[in-house]
Amino acid sequence: MSRVHVTCTVNGDETEFLCDGGQTLLNALRDELGLTGAKEGCGTGDCGSCSVIIDGRLTCSCLVLAPEAQGAAVLTVEGLASGDDLHPLQQSFLEGAALQCGVCTPGILMAAAALLDRNPDPTETEVRYGLAGNLCRCTGYDKIVRSVLAAADSQRTTSQRTNTEETA
Amino acid sequence: MTVRVHFSSDLRRLTGGLTEVEVADPGATVKALVANLDGRFPGLGERLSAGTAVMLDGEVIAHPDYEPVADGSEVYFIHQPSGG
Amino acid sequence: MTVTESRPESSSEPPAARPRYRFVGTRPVRHDGLDKVTGRARFAADCDLPGQLAGCVVRSPHAHARIISIDTGEAEAMPGVKAVISGGDFPAVAPGDPNYDMGVNLMARDRVLYEGHAVAAVAALTTDQARAAAAAVRVEYEPLPPVLTIDAALDPAVGAIHAHMFTSGADPAPTEPSNVSQLTNFARGDTEAGFAAADVVIEREFTTQPVHQGYIEPHAVTADASQDGKATVWCSSQGHFNVRAQTAAMLGWETARIKVVPAEIGGGFGGKTTIYLEPLAVLLSAKAGRPVKMVMTRSEVFRATGPAPGSKFRVKLGARSDGTLTAGKAQMAYSSGVFPSYAAFLGAWTVFESYDIADFEVEARNVVLNTPRSAAYRAPSAPMSALATETVVDELAQALGIDPIEMRLRNAVSEGAINTLGAPFPRVGFTECLEAIRDHPHYGAPLGPNQGRGVAAGHWFNIGESSSATVNLNEDGTATVVTGSPDIGGSRASMALMAAEELGIDVYDITPVVGDTESVGFTDITEGSRATFATGMAVVEACRRVVADLRGRAAKMMGVDVSEVDWADGSAVHAGGEHDPLPLAAITAEAKKTGGPITVTGSLDAKGVGPSFAVHLCDVEVDPETGVVQVVRYTAAQDAGTAIHPSYVEGQIQGGAAQGIGWALNEEYIYDGDGVMENPGFLDYRVPVASDLPMIDAVIVEVPNPNHPYGVRGVGETSIIPPLAAVANAVAAATGRRIRDLPMSPVRVLDAIVNSGSDSTDSSSSNG
Structure with a gap:
């Protein structure tokens, strides 16, 4: 199965990753990028523990396909602090x-x-x-x-x- | 040496309906006391050895076998609760 | 980064008589907090190993069926598949073995016993491959009739699920197997005479459905079995030593072959006191020769892990006109899912435990059903028994025209009262909790239209068990406190606070950690509200021996006898004053010259547990058009003994209250006629969200436990007991209708409002 190449901004950094077409953004963040702050509590958008902000909009990353993040700016909990200054x-x-x-x-x-x-x-x-x-x-x-x-x-x-x- | 022993009411059928007995020569520990009681109420020893706690002179002790008993001790055979 | 200590306004100032502590009772930012607000904390599913495989469980679609055959051939041939296991790969278990229930629950053998029961497991290169292979495991079933309700389980005409199960505790011993696993009887005095002496007698029936602990983190494990026959397991649990023991037992391995590393645990509430995946992952890893990671879906969590039992009760209480309870009678049944449990026993113990009732009879049955094996859920069995007792007490107060708090104050147990088992209560704080609620501004506050107020109490025993703690002093005078208790609600901060108090060094100079099974002494599960109590005692014991060691080292450095050296405010102080005090850091700096490293382990089986009481006060507003119940104000008072970290004591009180409110209003397992769960997701199994709840005012009552060095009782569980009845009593006050079948969902409430409710079907009588 060919993998999809995605380019986006994650926590302010230009980021590229490969994913399966059917992979959720949550899984891509966790498994491809090692950003395990977002959690899978249900996988159906009911618990919100996978919440991230995509282009300024609060989103359940378990309900978004990773390729949909192409060109988007994704903010996860790992990007919430500014350096040593906590949000x-x-x-x-x-x-x-x-x-x-x-x-x-x-x-x-x-x-x-x-x-x-x-x-x-x-x-x-x-x-x-x-x-x-x-x-x-x-x-x-x-x-x-x-x-x-x-x-x-x-x-x-x-x-x-x-x-x-x-x-x- | 004499200790007073109390049984929870669900043990009555093993103690001939008694919920309280005096034991004149209880031995030095709770384990010896249980052996003594088993001689008097056959089957009680097995029941008391399986997950039974005691309240000995006001303190709950979950695993009391080697706990010393003294003259005048009040021993309550109770149950060890579980929890979440 | 700045981590500052904050001391928000406390809702309860400690009584003046309490010893003054420098650290205990303060509110430092928890040590593990930073990792948890930055996403750095590693929970069970956050653990990955190079080369790991993904595991997936094949689960039964039937509630009850014989397994004719399992064909794994097709699955094994699929791309990426590295191992497939089923019941035959585990050591055989026979009925009557101590491990039978857990072994069969882990992986079905000849029958599946509930929908979701594991029948096989697969490990493959990717999760998708593992799922595809799991779907290709061919299992041939012969469906059997399922037993799905308590009434069916109690019906002798319905066949026994387990041919080997005979009711224990029945006299005479039964000769036929049945679905009643256990019978408990407690009694005292002459119940008939007690009811005859009452001026009012009220008898009511109650039902509750199974509810799930609802932890947000699904069960997850990564196991790495090596060629030398050992395995390392990373998982979250409430007790990793227990995971080790149970996994070893399930595999027939020696304990030392398994190391369990505790991940951060994303909620447990009793549901993570047992195991589901660990032996499967170890076996798959051993078979595949690679690490295997398994993560449950939410649906699997609902269908295959621990709900709390459902229940059906009939409870009768009598009271004199002055409010004195004279007699009680309870007939109770708890459904513990497909295997026996202590649920009924704990229900029988708790149902009348809060009140001084001269004459009572309690009969409780534990029944088994073709539903998932129940697991502990925060004060197991007590929320249901309190629903019954606290509702009937409320009705009695109403019938007698007595204030509900006053009614409870007249009957509340206190030190020396004889409990259900026949033993005297130690010092407890029930009266103080009742008074705290009575004196709270909430109690007399005006109510709006369609609003009602309810009060209810709850009691939990708390437990001790075994704990270990190792205190290592570092060269620079900081310290590491290693315990074996998984931190499920802020216990690391509490351990650090007690250690700081003992050692006299700053709480942030102490690093509290949870050690793996090879790094710290044996420690029982974090359950029964025991961690801060029992593991705290181990920490204190270790610290006191560290201080004894420090005094000896200081005496050596001062050239005086140890009897002349005291320990005060983190320094060795010469009693005669001829030597300057030696701060802890000055002593650790010289450790090599005075005897080597300073490290002490405290291990104990904690005695002297202190029972806990709580009283909750709830205002609801009921929409008469829709039947929706909104909790509009909530106050909860609980005796903590001593609050080591008041913020996390409040947190336990608030969290338990919210869970109890969910239990009262919305949560339930719903099955279709075949025993298939219809709501295995958070959309249809509705736990409270932020907009469902008001602020929950937590009032900490402190009646110290005399058997703990700091007076701790344990706070984790009691808070879930009163809410069911508190909400039910509030709904009754708002609507004039008593709803005794939970949950009080909008449909049920509307039905009660529109129709006449269930009052007419129950018996209430006045004597004389």
């Missing part, structure tokens, strides 16, 4: 004890990042609906929701400060 969500999840086993955490972080990108000041209800596609069986979501709200707060504070500095 505010990562920091708030650590401080807020928003994870127990941690297997859903990469997907939830991506869903939360996508939410904050389009809504930097979400209400609790908006956070809950924003994360409704991601199952967590350990936490009861309480500390996750609080941590997303805390991250939104800190992100807004930071950007306000930056804006003030820029205008000053």
Whole structure:
């Protein structure tokens, strides 16, 4: 069986890989690129633990064929931090004890990042609906929701400060 | 030396309906006590050796065979729960 | 990267009387947290070996069938296929062998016993090849009638699934096999007299369906069997020593031939206390001469791994007009899937355990069905028994016009109360939990239209078992704490906190790790809420011996007798004050000159376990048009003994509550008439999502366990017990209808609202 050559951007890096035509993007990320942060919890798009952001859009990578990533920009949990600086969500999840086993955490972080990108000041209800596609069986979501709200707060504070500095 | 022994009610059919007995010469350990009880209530020893815990003077001990018993000890033969 | 310690506002300040700790009770960022927010943490399916094959299991489409033949010829000839195994490749097991149930469950022998039962397994170069080959294994079946309900299993006219199974605990011993595997009877006093003394007697029936633990990480394993007859197994489990023992037993191997390396575990909740894939992967690897990786699909997880039992109860309680419970009677049945379990026994033990009831009779039956073998799920059997008792207690309170918390306070067990087994309770915190809920602002808060409030309690024993911990001091004064307990909810942080407290060094100078089966002493499964309790005790014991060693080294360095050296705040201190204190790092730096490396292993079988209680308070809003129940406010109080890391204690409370809410409202195994599971996926088996739940206010009550160095009781399980009844009582308050068959799905709730509900079919009587 001939393999498909795919060129895309993964976490900011120009990336090429070979995959089978029927291979999911999730499997390509994990098996071809060694990015095992995205997990397969169900394989049917119901649990969200494979969530990645493709061209700015939150996506279950188990429902996307790898060749569909041709030319796309894919962001996975491995690309969420900027070098040594954790994303505010990562920091708030650590401080807020928003994870127990941690297997859903990469997907939830991506869903939360996508939410904050389009809504930097979400209400609790908006956070809950924003994360409704991601199952967590350990936490009861309480500390996750609080941590997303805390991250939104800190992100807004930071950007306000930056804006003030820029205008000053 | 005398110890007081208590049985959970599901063991009654092996103890002739008793849930509590005094044992005058119990031996030095829970294991010896069980042997003593088995002499009095045949079949009880086998049952008590299979996954039975004791509460000895207020402390639950899951594997009590070599646990010493003292004069006046209160020994409760209970069950070892499992968990998730 | 910055990792900062955060101390969010605690929902419960420790009582003033508690000893002041420097580390215990603080909320440091967990040591394994960074790897888990950056995708670096390696779970079971993240392990890959060079040259590995992909394994796939062939599963039965029938709930019950005789296997006429298995033809693997076509599969073996397919491209990429390197090994095929079936039941005949495993050591034979005979009925009555201790390993029979697990052996047959692992791989069917002459019969398949539930839909999804493994009949063969294949290893091939790729997953696609393995799946194609699995589909090409030809199995000829002769279907047999399946036993699918508790009622059918209890019917003597229905044939026994296992010809060798005779009800244990029955008197006289039965002469015919049956589907009732075990009978438990507990009794005290004169139940009839107790009911006669009651002013109100209420008797109700309850049913619950099997539910799955629902861990997000499917079972996965990579095994590498080498030519010298040994094998290394990478997998996630709640106990890798148990995986080693069970895998060895299933293969007929000596224990030392198997090494199990624990991966990060993506949830277990009791479901990963047993094995499914490991011996298959080892055998396939041995046969193929290459590593083999096997990962279950979600459908396989549902169809072939551990649901919690379904149940059917009839529970009767009597109370005097002042609220005193006088008598209880429970007839209970639990279905443990295709093999026996202790489910009924644990149900019988728990059903009246929370209350001081003078006279009671409990009869519990464990039945087997042609459904997957059940596994432990967080406080096994107790959520169902609490549903029954806590609902009837609620109805009694209502009938007597007594506040539901007050009703429970009047009957709550406390130290010295005699439990179901006849033994006295040690110090417990049930009353304190009830008071915490009664005094919480939530309890008196106003409710909106279509809303109702419910309260319920729960109790769990917690367990001790064996644990080992090795403390290695490093040359620079940092330390590594190695335990054998898989960390399923933040236990590494707790181990580090206790070690920091003992050694007096910073919690981040301690690296807590989970060692493999060849790197740390034997440790039982992380179950029964035991890790922080029992493994914590092993850590403390090891640290105390390390400190004794450090004092001796310091005495040598100071040139004084060890009796003159104390340990305080991480330093050896000369009692006379003639020598400057020696910090731990100064002693480890000189270790070579004072006796060599400083390393100590603490191993123990933990005694003195402390039972735990919880009380939950739930507000629901019921949509009268659709029957949808939304939980709008939830508060849960639980006695932790001492919270080592309060954030993760809260997390356990919140997580258990959410699972219990799912159990109450949505989750259930649904079978068709042939015993085929109809909802083996998260779309149709609906676990709670973020938008289904409110914040869950976790109130930590601390009544220290006197038998633990820091007062720990264990917190993992109790939180799942009260929610079923708390939600049911809230729904009853909102709708005026009692729903006693779970789940309280919209259809069922709407039916109860539209029709008259089930109250009329049950008996409720007033004496005198």
